[in-house]
Amino acid sequence: MSEAQPFVRFDKVQKSYDGEILVVKNLNLDIPAGEFVTMLGPSGSGKTTCLMMLAGFEPATHGEIFLGDQPINNVPPHKRGIGMVFQNYALFPHMSVGENLAFPLEVRGMDKSERETKVKRALDMVELGAFGNRMPAQLSGGQQQRVAVARALVFEPELILMDEPLGALDKQLREQMQYEIKHIHESLGVTVVYVTHDQSEALTMSDRIAVFNDGVIQQLSSPSDLYERPDNSFVAQFIGENNRFDGTILSVRNGKCKVKLDSGETVDASAVNVGGKGTRTTLSLRPERIEINPKSKAGRSIISGKIEEAIYLGDHIRTRMSAGGSSEFIVKVPNTSGHTPLEEGKTVKIGWLTGDCRALDPIA
Amino acid sequence: MTDTSIQPSDLLETDDGVSLKAKLARATRRNKLRALGLVAPLGIFLIIGFLWPIGAMLLRSVHAPDFGEIMYRTAALMEDWDGEGIPDEAIFTAVVADLTQAKEDKTIGRAATRFNFSFPGTRSVFTRTGRKINTLTEGPYTEGLIEINDAWGNHEFWLNFQRLVKPFTTRFYLNSVDYQVGENNEIVRQPEERQIYVRLFIRTLIMSAIITGFCILLGYPVSYLLATLPLRYSNLLMILVLLPFWTSLLVRTTSWITLLQKEGVLNDIVVGLGLVSDENRLQMMFNATGTTIAMVHILLPFMILPLFSVMKTIPPSYMRAARSMGANQFTAFRRVYIPQTLPGVGAGSILVFILSIGFYITPALVGGQSGQLISNIIAYHMQRSLNWGLAAALATILLLGVLFLYWLYNKIVGVDNMKFG
Numbered sequence: 001m002s003e004a005q006p007f008v009r010f011d012k013v014q015k016s017y018d019g020e021i022l023v024v025k026n027l028n029l030d031i032p033a034g035e036f037v038t039m040l041g042p043s044g045s046g047k048t049t050c051l052m053m054l055a056g057f058e059p060a061t062h063g064e065i066f067l068g069d070q071p072i073n074n075v076p077p078h079k080r081g082i083g084m085v086f087q088n089y090a091l092f093p094h095m096s097v098g099e100n101l102a103f104p105l106e107v108r109g110m111d112k113s114e115r116e117t118k119v120k121r122a123l124d125m126v127e128l129g130a131f132g133n134r135m136p137a138q139l140s141g142g143q144q145q146r147v148a149v150a151r152a153l154v155f156e157p158e159l160i161l162m163d164e165p166l167g168a169l170d171k172q173l174r175e176q177m178q179y180e181i182k183h184i185h186e187s188l189g190v191t192v193v194y195v196t197h198d199q200s201e202a203l204t205m206s207d208r209i210a211v212f213n214d215g216v217i218q219q220l221s222s223p224s225d226l227y228e229r230p231d232n233s234f235v236a237q238f239i240g241e242n243n244r245f246d247g248t249i250l251s252v253r254n255g256k257c258k259v260k261l262d263s264g265e266t267v268d269a270s271a272v273n274v275g276g277k278g279t280r281t282t283l284s285l286r287p288e289r290i291e292i293n294p295k296s297k298a299g300r301s302i303i304s305g306k307i308e309e310a311i312y313l314g315d316h317i318r319t320r321m322s323a324g325g326s327s328e329f330i331v332k333v334p335n336t337s338g339h340t341p342l343e344e345g346k347t348v349k350i351g352w353l354t355g356d357c358r359a360l361d362p363i364a
Numbered sequence: 365m366t367d368t369s370i371q372p373s374d375l376l377e378t379d380d381g382v383s384l385k386a387k388l389a390r391a392t393r394r395n396k397l398r399a400l401g402l403v404a405p406l407g408i409f410l411i412i413g414f415l416w417p418i419g420a421m422l423l424r425s426v427h428a429p430d431f432g433e434i435m436y437r438t439a440a441l442m443e444d445w446d447g448e449g450i451p452d453e454a455i456f457t458a459v460v461a462d463l464t465q466a467k468e469d470k471t472i473g474r475a476a477t478r479f480n481f482s483f484p485g486t487r488s489v490f491t492r493t494g495r496k497i498n499t500l501t502e503g504p505y506t507e508g509l510i511e512i513n514d515a516w517g518n519h520e521f522w523l524n525f526q527r528l529v530k531p532f533t534t535r536f537y538l539n540s541v542d543y544q545v546g547e548n549n550e551i552v553r554q555p556e557e558r559q560i561y562v563r564l565f566i567r568t569l570i571m572s573a574i575i576t577g578f579c580i581l582l583g584y585p586v587s588y589l590l591a592t593l594p595l596r597y598s599n600l601l602m603i604l605v606l607l608p609f610w611t612s613l614l615v616r617t618t619s620w621i622t623l624l625q626k627e628g629v630l631n632d633i634v635v636g637l638g639l640v641s642d643e644n645r646l647q648m649m650f651n652a653t654g655t656t657i658a659m660v661h662i663l664l665p666f667m668i669l670p671l672f673s674v675m676k677t678i679p680p681s682y683m684r685a686a687r688s689m690g691a692n693q694f695t696a697f698r699r700v701y702i703p704q705t706l707p708g709v710g711a712g713s714i715l716v717f718i719l720s721i722g723f724y725i726t727p728a729l730v731g732g733q734s735g736q737l738i739s740n741i742i743a744y745h746m747q748r749s750l751n752w753g754l755a756a757a758l759a760t761i762l763l764l765g766v767l768f769l770y771w772l773y774n775k776i777v778g779v780d781n782m783k784f785g
Contacts (some may be wrong), residue, residue, distance in 0.1 A: 078687045090681040107691040151685075
């Protein structure tokens with residue numbers, strides 16, 4: 001499939017359930033074939049609604065969804081040929097694992113021997129080859145999850161939708177399944193649209209992540225861009241840990257800006273999402289990008305901060321400071337040999353490279 | 365390993381050397397007594413008000429000592445009678461003595477009734493003989509009795525007599541399935557015109573099955589709506605389902621009479637519309653049709669509620685999963701939804717079926733001739749004919765039938781799979 005023709009395409013899609021509130025506002029999203037795209041967002045942000053519209057369980061109120069080059073708004077779900085993994089797996093409790101997997105093949109009129117071959121292959125893929133005769137209730141949560149994945153793949157759809165498929169698993173199993181799903185995606189080359197509210201899951205698995213909030217995609221980019229180059233304050237705050245402090249723009253020049261913090265100090269930041277001189281902005285700064293008592297001043301902004309609390313976490317020391325008008329200013333100090341001693345109540349210099357501090361849209 | 369950790373459990377002791385089991389029993393005794401005290405009032409009430417009377421009632425189906433007690437002198441001698449011809453003078457003497465005393469005790473009527481149940485048309489033998497018993501002052505009593513009523517010279521009459529004086533009997537059960545004990549103590553069918561109970565049992569089963577079937581057909585879609593509609597509408601629907609449930613059974617049954625009888629609302633409408641001529645008004649009441657309609661309506665909630673509670677637990681994602689895998693709406697419903705509701709269908713069906721097997725009020729009011737069920741005949745024998753033994757036998761058969769169905773259901777579906785709510 002060429003770049004010009006994305007495999008899945010949302011074109012100006014809007015959705016309202018009650019005719020009063022738009023749950024999805026003007027969604028435009030292109031997904032090339034073979035990509036792993038995650039829709040990430042807090043609950044109520046519209047991500048699951050988008051998935052349901054793509055699967056065909058909810059009609060779009062406005063706009064068109066394309067699969068390949070076909071508009072699918074009027075195609076019923078069972079003719080879309082999209083595999084789906086549900087939050088609670090939705091394994092049919094009255095059928096054995098094998099029967100569950102055979103179901104999509106059976107309704108397609110496939111004959112028995114072919115069915116058995118495909119079911120066997122799909123079960124082997126998720127390493128459950130010997131479990132065909134078990135009932136779903138006899139499996140552990142992780143095994144049920146694998147069966148659900150196998151069932152969504154067994155009829156060889158080109159697109160798989162996953163709706164928070166790992167939500168019910170414990171942390172360790174969840175991490176293991178993340179890799180397994182990622183490997184299955186890589187080896188089969190199917191397109192995956194994945195919905196989750198867990199950012200680490202999204203960062204681990206995805207090629208691209210669409211961050212949803214309030215029915216709008218806030219940012220669509222690769223995991224590293226999302227973390228390191230958030231477009232707005234919501235994304236900066238939602239993905240990873242973030243220090244934010246408010247200020248007023250003094251000047252903007254060459255993609256950089258001078259900001260007068262509410263605490264009175266003046267710092268430099270890269271101007272990402274700001275208005276002109278005199279407008280308010282929220283600065284975003286990752287805790288691990290901050291140095292205490294920086295040796296060099298070149299290209300750095302430096303302010304002073306008072307150490308309020310230092311928590312020893314092994315590989316790093318998490319330090320809460322009062323700085324830049326915030327008492328929740330977090331600095332992660334790597335536990336290297338000979339790092340600056342952190343005494344509570346002491347005032348130190350803290351600094352960061354201008355490029356690491358991003359001036360974004362003001363929050364409140 | 366220390367030596368305390370490998371003691372066999374029966375030797376385990378607490379610190380002060382008392383066995384652990386005894387100590388545990390002592391510790392929990394107080395709680396056990398308190399729990400027992402809490403359920404005791406209900407338990408005692410159930411035993412006195414429910415189990416004991418029912419047990420005593422069921423016992424009557426095999427135990428009928430009345431006749432033997434009234435005619436006790438005869439009964440003692442009857443055991444030795446060889447069953448040939450008519451008994452000898454000694455027995456006739458005993459009969460006269462028994463009847464004389466029965467007349468004083470005013471128990472002749474009771475004896476006559478008992479005898480009449482198993483040998484119809486013989487009531488007058490006892491009452492008439494009783495009236496004239498004082499004329500027999502001296503023997504031989506054989507001729508005297510036969511003179512008063514020639515039944516006393518009847519061989520068959522005496523065979524019956526011999527059977528009736530025994531306190532334990534199977535005749536009520538035989539009677540319940542349209543058999544009786546024949547002339548030579550062999551088991552024979554009742555004469556054609558008295559074979560009613562088997563037919564009634566079969567009719568009861570068939571009608572219950574039909575009613576259960578209609579309840580499934582009508583209840584399934586309603587339950588589905590209840591389980592899937594938005595809360596606002598499903599609450600309203602639930603009230604509509606429960607409203608008749610809270611209304612008196614009698615009121616509901618009699619309103620069906622108003623609606624369906626020959627001069628009723630429905631007939632007036634179809635006649636008014638010219639669909640049916642005035643002379644051919646539909647007969648929908650006081651027959652099996654009327655019983656079926658009214659009972660389906662009354663028992664419908666018993667189908668809907670267990671179905672609803674099962675459907676409520678089936679998340680919509682199952683149907684969605686089936687659709688996403690390529691099943692159309694109908695296939696998804698048939699292959700995925702319906703199988704998961706079967707425990708509810710089973711629970712509802714068994715509930716409706718068992719209730720309708722024993723249903724009394726509605727068939728009694730609207731059943732007419734063809735809509736009577738077995739419970740109505742049991743009530744008849746309890747209240748009118750006072751043949752409690754037969755009523756008890758019929759009821760016991762009904763009870764065993766229900767238990768058998770329950771057992772069958774458990775074998776096939778499993779009671780654990782049944783969900784009432």
